[in-house]
Amino acid sequence: xxxxxxxxxxxxxxxxxxxxxxxxxxxxxxxxxxxxxxxxxxxxxxxxxxxxxxxxxxxxxxxxxxxxxxxxxxxxxxxxxxxxxxxxxxxxxxxxxxxxxxxxxxxxxxxxxxxxxxxxxxxxxxxxxxxxxxxxxxxxxxxxxxxxxxxxxxxxxxxxxxxxxxxxxxxxxxxxxxxxxxxxxxxxxxxxxxxxxxxxxxxxxxxxxxxxxxxxxxxxxxxxxxxxxxxxxxxxxxxxxxxxxxxxxxxxxxxxxxxxxxxxxxxxxxxxxxxxxxxxxxxxxxxxxxxxxxxxxxxxxxxxxxxxxxxxxxxxxxxxxxxxxxxxxxxxxxxxxxxxxxxxxxxxxxxxxxx
Amino acid sequence: xxxxxxxxxxxxxxxxxxxxxxxxxxxxxxxxxxxxxxxxxxxxxxxxxxxxxxxxxxxxxxxxxxxxxxxxxxxxxxxxxxxxxxxxxxxxxxxxxxxxxxxxxxxxxxxxxxxxxxxxxxxxxxxxxxxxxxxxxxxxxxxxxxxxxxxxxxxxxxxxxxxxxxxxxxxxxxxxxxxxxxxxxxxxxxxxxxxxxxxxxxxxxxxxxxxxxxxxxxxxxxxxxxxxxxxxxxxxxxxxxxxxxxxxxxxxxxxxxxxxxxxxxxxxxxxxxxxxxxxxxxxxxx
Numbered sequence: 001x002x003x004x005x006x007x008x009x010x011x012x013x014x015x016x017x018x019x020x021x022x023x024x025x026x027x028x029x030x031x032x033x034x035x036x037x038x039x040x041x042x043x044x045x046x047x048x049x050x051x052x053x054x055x056x057x058x059x060x061x062x063x064x065x066x067x068x069x070x071x072x073x074x075x076x077x078x079x080x081x082x083x084x085x086x087x088x089x090x091x092x093x094x095x096x097x098x099x100x101x102x103x104x105x106x107x108x109x110x111x112x113x114x115x116x117x118x119x120x121x122x123x124x125x126x127x128x129x130x131x132x133x134x135x136x137x138x139x140x141x142x143x144x145x146x147x148x149x150x151x152x153x154x155x156x157x158x159x160x161x162x163x164x165x166x167x168x169x170x171x172x173x174x175x176x177x178x179x180x181x182x183x184x185x186x187x188x189x190x191x192x193x194x195x196x197x198x199x200x201x202x203x204x205x206x207x208x209x210x211x212x213x214x215x216x217x218x219x220x221x222x223x224x225x226x227x228x229x230x231x232x233x234x235x236x237x238x239x240x241x242x243x244x245x246x247x248x249x250x251x252x253x254x255x256x257x258x259x260x261x262x263x264x265x266x267x268x269x270x271x272x273x274x275x276x277x278x279x280x281x282x283x284x285x286x287x288x289x290x291x292x293x294x295x296x297x298x299x300x301x302x303x304x305x306x307x308x309x310x311x312x313x314x315x316x317x318x319x320x321x322x323x324x325x326x327x328x329x330x331x332x333x334x335x336x337x338x339x340x341x342x343x344x345x346x347x348x349x350x351x352x353x354x355x
Numbered sequence: 356x357x358x359x360x361x362x363x364x365x366x367x368x369x370x371x372x373x374x375x376x377x378x379x380x381x382x383x384x385x386x387x388x389x390x391x392x393x394x395x396x397x398x399x400x401x402x403x404x405x406x407x408x409x410x411x412x413x414x415x416x417x418x419x420x421x422x423x424x425x426x427x428x429x430x431x432x433x434x435x436x437x438x439x440x441x442x443x444x445x446x447x448x449x450x451x452x453x454x455x456x457x458x459x460x461x462x463x464x465x466x467x468x469x470x471x472x473x474x475x476x477x478x479x480x481x482x483x484x485x486x487x488x489x490x491x492x493x494x495x496x497x498x499x500x501x502x503x504x505x506x507x508x509x510x511x512x513x514x515x516x517x518x519x520x521x522x523x524x525x526x527x528x529x530x531x532x533x534x535x536x537x538x539x540x541x542x543x544x545x546x547x548x549x550x551x552x553x554x555x556x557x558x559x560x561x562x563x564x565x566x567x568x569x570x571x572x573x574x575x576x577x578x579x580x581x582x583x584x585x586x587x588x589x590x591x592x593x594x595x596x597x598x599x600x601x602x603x604x605x606x607x608x609x610x611x612x613x614x615x616x617x618x619x620x621x622x623x624x625x626x627x628x629x630x631x632x633x634x635x636x637x638x639x640x641x
Contacts, residue, residue, distance in 0.1 A: 074602045074603065074605075075602070077399070078399070078602075081399050101398070101399065101605075104398060105398065105399055105400065168502075174588045174599065174603065175603050176603075210589075211505060211587070211589075212504075212505045212587030212588055212589055213587060213588025213589070214587070214588070215583065215588065219584070222478065223587070226478070226482055226483075226484070227483060227484065228482060228483060228504060228505075228587075339396070340396075342394075342396035342398075342604055342605055342606065343396050345599075345603050345604040346396075346604050346606065349596075349599050349600065349603070349604060350414075350416045353588055353591065353599065354416045354417070354419070354420055354591055354596065354599075
């Protein structure tokens with residue numbers, strides 16, 4: 001009786017061990033199958049758009065889930081640098097010139113364009129470097145609240161920001177002053193970003209008109225939404241977002257042109273999911289996705305094959321043809337911008353923000 | 356000399372403190388070495404050894420940020436004392452539980468909301484169309500709104516509200532340690548309530564006043580979120596400048612120098628606070 005009980009007990013233990021082993025093996029297999037593609041991107045509407053319009057399709061086609069690691073542009077760059085030996089993400093969305101900082105710090109894989117068939121048809125301006133490629137464009141340009149700015153003030157040129165009637169009304173980004181620095185240089189006779197010092201005197205003359213500096217998309221929207229800074233040098237996508245929230249905003253492309261910004265994507269050096277990363281990028285560059293970029297996000301598509309709603313195509317800062325890119329967009333050389341940005345920010349911080 | 360009768364395992368209790376000390380010293384050492392490295396524009400990498408970053412501290416732009424920060428923190432500490440002392444006194448000495456509860460709710464409870472939430476609500480209150488300007492306009496007191504946002508006054512108001520709970524707690528602790536018998540004795544000898552407060556309670560609560568003022572001063576000297584949001588880039592304190600230099604300009608070496616100088620300043624303030632407290636103890640005020 002005792003022997004039978006012992007044998008039964010042994011069988012039960014063995015059975016339990018087998019069941020646990022099987023369960024562990026199953027869980028482990030599932031975990032491997034569910035190991036996601038990790039993407040570094042900004043939070044808020046940027047992440048939502050990527051998740052909804054690129055990530056879902058990617059998962060449907062590959063069965064691989066996508067995990068989004070969100071954060072600010074510079075915070076994510078610092079994180080990528082700190083985890084260089086063992087990258088936390090597989091793909092990185094960032095702005096074109098910041099992408100050059102990733103490249104110069106050896107954080108990007110060199111792209112194999114043969115694995116990105118959709119890249120063949122892009123606007124040439126979207127191929128930023130051998131390491132990163134544009135996904136959508138926008139402009140930083142003059143935006144104003146018509147209900148809070150005197151009716152006799154018209155914005156046709158960057159020079160209109162210097163109108164004395166705008167004293168204490170303007171909001172500028174503190175994280176990237178390249179737009180207003182470049183505009184001041186142009187107005188002072190400069191021809192390229194290298195001539196930026198020519199605009200320094202003019203920039204100092206803008207000080208009385210500056211009410212505040214904003215440090216993020218959220219604070220930019222808060223300041224123009226509340227009317228604290230009824231005039232801003234503003235990202236076009238943010239302006240269109242605020243308009244959908246019922247805020248009256250006019251966006252202007254000055255006669256000198258608007259400063260173009262291109263958001264890009266690149267592959268983390270050392271990723272173990274290179275093929276999946278290419279697949280994700282290719283979906284992002286697909287004309288169907290680019291159509292959504294324009295029509296849903298009101299951002300400029302990088303593919304001329306995007307089917308842009310005619311009403312959307314007319315919006316300021318929405319460049320949908322090669323001719324528009326040529327005539328209306330001011331493209332500052334991305335690499336030069338990355339190299340000069342530190343110097344620009346230092347000057348801007350010391351002479352406009354801190355003084 | 357009494358022998359230490361505590362069990363031997365008590366010595367292990369020092370381990371968490373040791374761990375914290377090692378982590379702090381390692382971080383400060385890392386920060387310090389950044390201060391001696393060259394900044395390479397357009398790169399996150401730093402270059403070779405240099406003393407130039409310390410030389411830049413003499414630039415008026417950065418000196419002014421320090422002076423502005425000292426002034427803002429000083430004004431915040433004084434305003435805190437003026438507002439906090441009556442509240443703390445009433446909190447300790449009042450016999451009305453309703454009054455005590457009201458003071459607790461209005462001063463202490465806001466501490467449990469995050470500083471970002473509190474600061475954002477100040478944007479609503481101080482704005483051109485905010486609570487203050489809107490209220491004054493609606494009663495016809497002003498035509499054009501006061502400029503409160505993005506001004507030193509606005510930042511000070513928000514910092515005072517942010518730090519007031521701590522001041523009240525420190526002062527209330529100090530006042531509660533004062534033996535009521537002293538106040539009763541002064542009153543029995545004919546002193547008016549105001550004279551009792553001025554000649555007895557205030558001097559006896561001086562250690563609390565000193566430590567509260569210095570704590571608020573040192574704490575708000577490193578404020579970031581409040582000046583960042585309410586100052587709107589027009590009112591910059593040391594932390595905002597460190598952020599600008601480090602995270603916008605990638606100039607980590609100079610940002611490290613600014614941080615170290617700010618830290619040294621706080622240590623200096625704490626040193627003088629210690630001196631002051633020891634002097635108070637010598638004259639028998641505590």
